[in-house]
Amino acid sequence: MNKKTSLKDIAQHLGVSTALVSYVINNKEKEARVGADMVKKIRQAVIDMNYQPNLVAKSLKSGQSKTIGLIVADISNPFFSMIARLIEDEAMKLGYVVIFGSSDENAEKSQSLINVYLNRQVDGFIISPTEHTEQQIRAIQKTGIPVVLIDRYFPDFPTDSVRINNKEISEQAVEHLIDMGRKHIAVLTYKTKMAHITDRTEGYKQALKKHKIKANKKMICEASYHDIEKDVKNQMLNLFNGEQKVDGIFFATNSLAVLGLKVIIGLGIKVPDELAIVSFDQSDAFDFFYAPLSYVSQCLQQLVKEAIGLLIKRIQQQSKSRGCYESVIVEAKLVTRES
């Protein structure tokens, strides 16, 4: 358990002040005009004594923890774990470490995660927020610690955010179904007020409108986050067992698509003959479906890159440019396949 060697240990060992050692370690020997032989001696001692800086002390002194706090709905959801992975890579490159937490679509959990992160002095937040957390985000902003929303956002609320063009791409997706000759198109979405989802429903409506297809409330199926399996099942069964014909469906997320597809398989509905499908995002599962699904492809890599870029920029400019926020929209694209 040989205690870790500190700056002081090296200084004592060499009979010099800690200041010298600190300068050399941080490669500031130039600025501090440390003697060349002193530099050599110190560098050697650093190696000999296997010195490892205590980053906690450094953080306390510098006020920078070099830590990013990540909050998503659920890190075990493939969509978010992929985002987490990409954030990790980008952050590491820049000398940051990522701490993560899952809010489970629960505003209280979100708040408690934020509190923990604040107390731990994270340098910045990347959050995919949950309903009713506007004030939490606002509170972070007030502290002056940068926060960038990713994927999800609040349209009436000024924040830095990075997301895709949900509405437009959804419109395109549904238009694709219409182009394939479908006229009775349903959508399966979440029961939520979050804009990234309602935008998708909006896009759906707009596509119908554009092509003069009358919207029908029954064709809009909503599942709650908390009872998703049961809800999807019920909604889908209602939809396909109703008197209303359905020959196309748009899934607003891949989790919904995975569950929805199961029902479709269970009902023995033939894709694409009886039903054409477009989904959001990819899933391993889709590859096992006999008709490869058409889907909306978001470039998560780019999404993350923009988010980290923006966050780091904010961290560096600090307190300046308060109250001036940026929205980055990454273009998603439609990949059409057999479904």
Place this chain on the structure above:
Amino acid sequence: MNKKTSLKDIAQHLGVSTALVSYVINNKEKEARVGADMVKKIRQAVIDMNYQPNLVAKSLKSGQSKTIGLIVADISNPFFSMIARLIEDEAMKLGYVVIFGSSDENAEKSQSLINVYLNRQVDGFIISPTEHTEQQIRAIQKTGIPVVLIDRYFPDFPTDSVRINNKEISEQAVEHLIDMGRKHIAVLTYKTKMAHITDRTEGYKQALKKHKIKANKKMICEASYHDIEKDVKNQMLNLFNGEQKVDGIFFATNSLAVLGLKVIIGLGIKVPDELAIVSFDQSDAFDFFYAPLSYVSQCLQQLVKEAIGLLIKRIQQQSKSRGCYESVIVEAKLVTRES
């Protein structure tokens, strides 16, 4: 950007020493015999001034960062992201935060993650290690910081570790295939020396031996981590296009199973008529396969619970019991379905 209020601010505001405030905040007013009205005044000020402790300073002083460093092969792999999620939940409950990193089966990345975590003074490590990292683990142990291996382990190397009974459950899985009347059973596994995988191949061999089925090297297919898609494809095509009959296959992980199944589907092989299958772990994808797969189910929840439990125990007993390590084996079970 109203600077955060510190202990000192409160003390000054009240005209008392920081010691008092510290005691009250940490609920040590009893031990320190702080006056009741003083306690009241301080508690009020803490609320009024919206005091939030600086955990970095606390860490520096206490030597405890209340942080756990998690290293897995790839956080975006569903197996690991599920583990991450469970670790997060357990850790949070205990007041710990988790920082994560992906080693990509690369010893150098693993080392650099470990270094970063050490410098950041994590209180403990949970690692699913990569090949050739024994010495890295050893080095952590030497520092006195607890490390628990999860899922993967080094058989000839003393560490705390939590894992399943890979060999026995694999033997059972293959025996199940034999019980179903299969005699020409292949295994698809990784090309690695890591014991959690080789144990599975051993279990396979043992099952054959027990039932007096001659082993055949050609039936053991290995894919490398780094070229998994191509390797699986080639190996599987070789296997099924060879003159050797194959009527059963055991997939050593779910990633392998997902890729392997695609080939099987591509070749139009009928499951279970022509080929019986047992896989490791679950996947969303399997639900879309026409014959629900039999699989080995590991209880990740329990795995994580044991791992965190062991880690916390080590953290608490600190330096004591050096060189004495524990291996916890969680029993996996075989779930048999149609395949």
Place this chain on the structure above:
DNA sequence: CTGAAAGCGCTTACAG
């Protein structure tokens, strides 16, 4: 019951 002070490991103006 309360305060003054040292110290965790580091950085950085300021002297000399």
Place this chain on the structure above:
DNA sequence: CTGAAAGCGCTTACAG
């Protein structure tokens, strides 16, 4: 070119 010293925000023996 180098050292002494203050300070980041906290805790905790030690006096009184």
